[in-house]
Each structure stands twice: as C-alpha cells, then as structure tokens.
Amino acid sequence: MPLNTPENLWKPEYLLDVGSMDEQHKHFFKILDVLSRVIGEAGRDIIKNAHLYSIVWEVRRYSQKHFHDEETLLQKYGYQGFSDQCSEHDKFLRYILEYINDKMKVYELVPGDAISDLNLGLMQELLEYTQQWWADHILKKDALYVDLIKSNKRVKPI
Numbered sequence: 001m002p003l004n005t006p007e008n009l010w011k012p013e014y015l016l017d018v019g020s021m022d023e024q025h026k027h028f029f030k031i032l033d034v035l036s037r038v039i040g041e042a043g044r045d046i047i048k049n050a051h052l053y054s055i056v057w058e059v060r061r062y063s064q065k066h067f068h069d070e071e072t073l074l075q076k077y078g079y080q081g082f083s084d085q086c087s088e089h090d091k092f093l094r095y096i097l098e099y100i101n102d103k104m105k106v107y108e109l110v111p112g113d114a115i116s117d118l119n120l121g122l123m124q125e126l127l128e129y130t131q132q133w134w135a136d137h138i139l140k141k142d143a144l145y146v147d148l149i150k151s152n153k154r155v156k157p158i
C-alpha cells in the first residue's frame with residue numbers, strides 16, 4: 001500500500017454544468033492534489049527544491065491559462081460581470097506571483113537541496129489559500145455566469 005494515498009480536493013459541488021470550465025476546474029484541483037502529495041512526502045527527505053519550483057509554477061501557469069479561457073468565454077457571451085471576474089483573476093495571479101517570488105524566494109533556491117521547513121510551511125499555506133480561493137470563486141462568482149451560458153447554448157454553442 002502506498003504511504004501517501006492521493007488526495008481528491010475537487011468536490012462535486014463545484015460542478016457548474018459548463019463542460020469546458022468544469023474540466024479545467026477539475027484539472028486545477030488535480031494539480032493541488034499533486035501539491036498536497038509533495039507536501040506529504042517532504043518529511044521523508046526526498047523532495048527537493050526543484051519539485052517545489054515546478055509545482056508552484058504549475059499552479060500559477062494553469063491558473064493563468066484557465067482565467068484566460070474563462071474570460072474569453074465570458075466576453076463572447078457579453079457577460080455583465082466580466083470586469084469583476086477579470087479583477088478577481090488578476091488579484092489572485094498577483095498574490096500567487098508575490099508569494100512565490102517574495103515569500104518562497106524560489107529564484108534563490110538550489111534545485112537539488114531538500115525543501116526547507118520554512119518553504120514546506122509556505123507550501124502548505126499556499127495549498128490552503130489556493131484551495132479555499134478557488135472553491136469560493138467557483139461557488140460565489142463563477143456560479144453567476146452559468147445561467148447566461150446555458151440559456152445561450154442552443155443558439156451559440158461553444
């Protein structure tokens with residue numbers, strides 16, 4: 001039996017019934033599952049800074065990709081809350097970038113060194129923050145555009 005069973009941080013309540021967005025939301029939570037596993041394995045001293053670097057950048061990279069796709073979709077449908085969505089997305093991306101650069105200082109890390117206790121703690125905080133932010137955002141903000149997308153689906157399939 002593996003020491004670390006995979007987490008499943010995505011929850012069915014996050015489903016919006018907007019296929020492309022649901023798939024991307026699921027994929028993002030899979031990245032968080034990996035982050036969670038990396039944190040769980042760090043105590044065994046096999047996790048290096050290189051792992052930390054690749055996973056936190058993937059969190060940011062995929063967030064940026066998803067937000068771009070979501071904004072493109074909302075713009076296409078003329079969603080009234082478009083600018084609110086964009087500003088939420090921008091704030092999140094800025095926060096993550098500052099976190100990675102200023103708190104974790106990933107550019108100063110030696111890739112082959114084991115993760116420090118400090119960065120391990122910061123990774124855990126990043127995981128909790130990101131998980132909570134995405135859950136809140138999907139349930140409180142993304143949920144607001146669902147009716148518009150679904151009502152237009154028949155005439156403007158995506």
Ligand SMILES: [Fe+2]
Pocket residue numbers: 070085089137141142
């Ligand atoms: Fe969004």
